Amino acid sequence: MADVLIYLETAHGADGAVLKKPAAEVATAGRALADALGGRLVALLTGDVPPSGVLGRHGVDHVLTVSGDDYGRHLLAPQAAAVQAAVAQVEPRVVLMAASVLGKELGAFVAGRLGWALMSDVTAIAVDGERVTTVKPRYAGKALAHLAATGSAVISLRPNAIPPAENPREPAAESLSVDSSDSRVRVREVVAAAEKKLELTEAETIVSGGRGIGSPENWNIVLDLATAMGAANGASRAVVDSGWRPHAEQVGQTGKTVSPKLYIACGISGAIQHLAGMSSSKVIVAINKDAEAPIFKVADYGIVGDVNEVLPMLTAAAKEFLG
């Protein structure tokens, strides 16, 4: 019997704290793991905490909350102190979190502190006898490693890898007091995005553009399609390096690795470093005027045509179909 501790990230919604999207996936994976290990699923939340109904929806048995001035924003040292305090109390076999920017940093740091195994950015988790096993993409998804840890482990789960499942419970919440006196990192300023943007690595649908879009002025044909599809906007490196789009939008080996349900590549040739960042997408649609473009080798659906004609047509159809 061994418990599983999950660390869930929250965000500020219109009516108070909400769980971030990957939290439901982390809870679902945590529930399955706790069942396999015959233990409880304990969730740790810091700062503002959503109502317990939200927390119980995906199978959480027990909730630990940590509040205080240090937890208004996510800073590594206090968050790590909270995880360590929760680990001391729960003595879990596995600590699980989302492989987000914050989660990857926190997971590696906590694993280092605890001297535990780390399996980061995994897409599947299972139990095999005494061992907790995971599947983890390596070489930018060009290979899948099967990993195993005999002892305790910290695991971060790639967003969109596991569909969330309902498993309602009524967890009791308990507050945990944490000594987090490390103030060596301080927030000086937070610059909000000009418009509320969907986080690329968490988005279910991504519309990406490449040099084939032609110019930064023409980018609205990409944004219009993204809006119609409820998608996040990505870009190739050629576009980012030309200054058409910000670094944060780059998909690929030196940008972000994304695995949405649907990836629509517009005017992107499909260089190996671009494929590295998106080839694990569930479904890929490619639009390119060159029928020989390598992007078509990984595409499930291909449209050979000019983005200036195809994108507005697809946008109009999507508005009608989804609207």
Next chain:
Amino acid sequence: MRVIVCIKRVVDTETRVKIGSDGKSIDLGGVQYITAPYDEMAVEKAIQLRDAAGEGNVTVVTVGPAAATKELRTALAMGADEAVHVVCEEPLGAQATTTALKAALEGREYDLVLCGKQATDDDDAAVGPMLAAALDMPCVAFAHGLAIEDGKAVVEREVDGETEILEVDLPAVVTAQKGLAEPRYPGLKGIMAAKKKPLANVDLVQGEDTVETVSLELPPARGDMVTIEPSEAGMRSLLESLRNEKKVL
């Protein structure tokens, strides 16, 4: 500014991955190697910080095979001052790499440790924060901006579309995300100068890795592509099959 930069020799991003005969690693026949792209950004940033301060030094450290001397020399040619090579032919996991790096840094004085956000072979994004934990230093991962002001690091990073500007006491560990710096190409002068710069080989301090790679496989092949006509009817049929067959809309 005394900066340590941790760099890793990795297979080129263009590599076509084949599974090796042990079934646990890739076939390295004919493979080209490079410095991991984010590590190059970290080297460039370190050089810029040293030059902006007008004093200090940049030390590049790698844990890797004898052949990784090439990547260390490249960093020296870019402008790093000194290199430390922990020679180790077998690839290590994040835990053992951290142990080896920590041992290699012992007794050295420095203000800042820079890593790449992730090495582009194992894609763990782990060693930077793990090393910070081992060294008991503050850490900011995924930085796309970094400056030194009044003896403190001012670090920028993006979280959920917002840019956090953090003030960090030194010494600290920071990991490089795209945007931190654009690596320079070493010129002929740099390459010549690099030959005379100090490069020390040190013994590996072997730590434990508690994660085992059981096997490695290629991802499942994708099915054949369906061609869609660039017409209104084509767009409708695409959306219908995305919803009804693929269930992604």
